[in-house]
Amino acid sequence: MLGQLRLDYSSYSGIARPRKGASPLIGQVHFNFGEQAARLVFLAPESALSSNALVALLDHLSWESSNRGAFRLLAEIDEDHPTFESFRHAGFSVYTRQNVWKLSLPETSAANGNGHWRPLHSIDQHSLQTLYHAVVPPLVQSAEAIDKRPLHGYAYISEGELLAFVEAINGPLGIYLQPVVHPNLRNPEEFLTSLLRQLPVVMGRPVYLAVRDYQSWFNGTANAMNGQSSTRRVLFVKHLARQQRVAVTSSLLKVLEQHGTEPTAPLARSQNGEKKEK
Template sequence: MPTRPLDLLDLPTVYRYRSAVLSLDSARALTRGNPLSLASLLVRLDPAQRFYTAIHVADKNEHPPLLGGITQAEEETCARLSFLALSETFAEEALLALLDHLTTQAGSWGVYHLLAEVDEQSMLFPMLRKAGFVVYAWQRIWALDGIAPAKSPRYHWRKARPEDLPAIQALYRHIVPGLLQTVDPCPQQAEGMVWSDGEDILVYVGVRRGPRGVLLYPMIHPDAGHIAEGLCDLLHVLSHRHGDGVHLCMRSYQAWLEPILHDLGALAGPRQAIMVRHLVAPLREEAAEKAGPEQAWARPATPIIRSQSVPPPIKIEIPENGSIAYYR
């Protein structure tokens, strides 16, 4: 079988491909670095994360092998295509076979979406389209190292508290388009920083931390004022807690904030497409093997059925009083 889970005998290949990694998960790349580094491999021991890494080896070694990995955080309902490691002479059919294998594994975890973040000028962009991925939104990563933190903050930033969660979720529903809410899920925990006017929370910033840096995910209400000053104050707060680089992920539905970042001196990265491949639940067979949390060396589980995510049928009941009740 040309595509299989990675095992210990493949470690020399992993070492050779460290410099050929194409990251498709910006948060993991910016906060944890190269997914094939030793530090990243050790993170796979975290029980709150699922990891799976596969290798495609062509029959009769006609082409160099290809590597790819997927991840799923405990609180997420989707899986992420973490990286691909390709040779310069890879075959298109080999890459498509690897992507199909990784999609099958993601489906065996019970998720309904596989996400990838790819530069729109990358040669992977058309390949992911051929593999069944579609563009749902765009984003740009901004480096904030060029912005001077405020010396004396004027706006009150504080760590989000559990009682802030309903307001944060309301802000999310106001800002994130409905089409994207299935793949960009609503926060389920009050983690990050909030800035309120005393009554309502107008700005929430999710904070993703790692040994390589910090990545911010802002949700800013259009009625919020003094955004530039508020961001400088936030950097002042973060500079006392983290010594690494700070980046900000700006999604296309908040692109109106980009001129503010530019004027502050932030450095814009290339535009990235947020691509999604839709899955359905896997068929569970009695004898099917179930992959463990990493177990990056485990066998892939039962294949999935590909579909267009058709919703379950609607049942209709007509009670004696003549009214019609609809429910799923």
């Protein structure tokens, strides 16, 4: 049996009961209006996740996400979590893996070479998209498409060129950083240290750095800075809309084919066979 808990339109909680007398399974999704992807927030309790009701609940949450306008539903679990196959059976597929590092603020400032950090501006959108499409694999782009929504974070500029940007998500329990960095970047430890000193960290909130598989070289940098790594995480996506190609005719070509060019003056044939205007 499926039920629901409505908190607000952006959040939806569903309840699944495997059988009469069994512990209910609860899941929640969150969707920000104007974005393309909803996110799975939690599944609970842990003891009920092995039941067959999990697949039904994931299908139900996917349906509700689609009703709210989401094109995709994203989820994240530990790589060795027992629910891995249940997500696969519910239509989810892996699009990347990552480690999340808990970092400490540097005690002293570090030299940052020729580059500097500054907040992201709207004028950075073109450079941001160029870097994003050059660094991030197409499979990840199709799942997250972060270049198609406003980002709040920081841009790293070196010699007038955007070499990296970081999306910064602030919350009461910490600051979550999602970087996209050009592989030509030098001195990654100085780069990361200078970024941490830009953050408005207050009341001792921790900083978390997400390092995706396609930028795995950043794991060594975080480790050298005495960061604490989480267990390896799997990122899932379920596409809720089917892509369909639609033929678009060229209206200009159609007009040219239907309407030929007519002479503006009458023509008369001369004695030698040439045409002359009257």
